[in-house]
Amino acid sequence: MAPALLGSTLRHGDVAVRLVEVEAYEGATDAASHAARGRTARNEVMFGPPGHLYVYLAYGMHYACNLVCRPEGTAAGVLLRAGEVVEGLEVARRRRGRAVDRDLARGPGRLCQALAIGAEHKGIYVLGGGPVTLTLGTPPPTEVARGPRVGVSVEVDRPWRFWLPGDPYVSDYRRSPRARR
DNA sequence: ACAAGGATTCACT
DNA sequence: GTGAATCCTTGTA
Numbered sequence: 322m323a324p325a326l327l328g329s330t331l332r333h334g335d336v337a338v339r340l341v342e343v344e345a346y347e348g349a350t351d352a353a354s355h356a357a358r359g360r361t362a363r364n365e366v367m368f369g370p371p372g373h374l375y376v377y378l379a380y381g382m383h384y385a386c387n388l389v390c391r392p393e394g395t396a397a398g399v400l401l402r403a404g405e406v407v408e409g410l411e412v413a414r415r416r417r418g419r420a421v422d423r424d425l426a427r428g429p430g431r432l433c434q435a436l437a438i439g440a441e442h443k444g445i446y447v448l449g450g451g452p453v454t455l456t457l458g459t460p461p462p463t464e465v466a467r468g469p470r471v472g473v474s475v476e477v478d479r480p481w482r483f484w485l486p487g488d489p490y491v492s493d494y495r496r497s498p499r500a501r502r
Numbered sequence: 503a504c505a506a507g508g509a510t511t512c513a514c515t
Numbered sequence: 516g517t518g519a520a521t522c523c524t525t526g527t528a
């Protein structure tokens with residue numbers, strides 16, 4: 322699901338973002354996942370039915386969102402890491418302060434800020450009928466790059482970050498500070 | 503009850 | 516490249 326999501330559009334009101342970078346997270350078999358140690362109050366959305374948004378607060382300041390992609394009972398999510406604002410440029414600029422256009426949604430926290438996605442969107446269904454909607458890209462991407470996930474301190478060799486190669490809206494890769502030596 | 507640390511971003515050097 | 520901001524979740528006692 323993760324590479325297939327590249328090129329899709331996430332919309333909230335006037336602002337729409339074309340996704341160019343995502344990461345996959347599993348459940349019990351993936352130590353880097355919030356769901357690695359079983360169901361908790363925070364990660365319960367990941368165990369729910371697919372098509373819902375798992376939103377969480379990172380580092381006490383930034384929101385990030387995942388699309389739940391597995392059947393109910395099996396935890397999994399695809400973290401939406403970066404994209405290009407393709408509609409609602411003026412609104413997105415206002416929300417993102419002094420950022421240049423390229424950085425409006427370049428990074429998971431920035432993407433949520435540009436789209437005004439926050440705690441109130443935790444668990445909402447995004448495949449139709451709601452305020453936030455995901456439209457799958459057609460056709461699916463023909464070329465997809467993959468590599469290690471950003472910011473995780475375990476499972477550093479699992480190549481579950483996917484992006485559109487060469488796309489300027491892909492975020493900078495940064496190795497986990499904890500994985501650094 | 504407490505301590506640790508994070509699926510990040512930004513300003514500054 | 517470095518460091519700070521900031522608060523919630525989780526493991527452990």
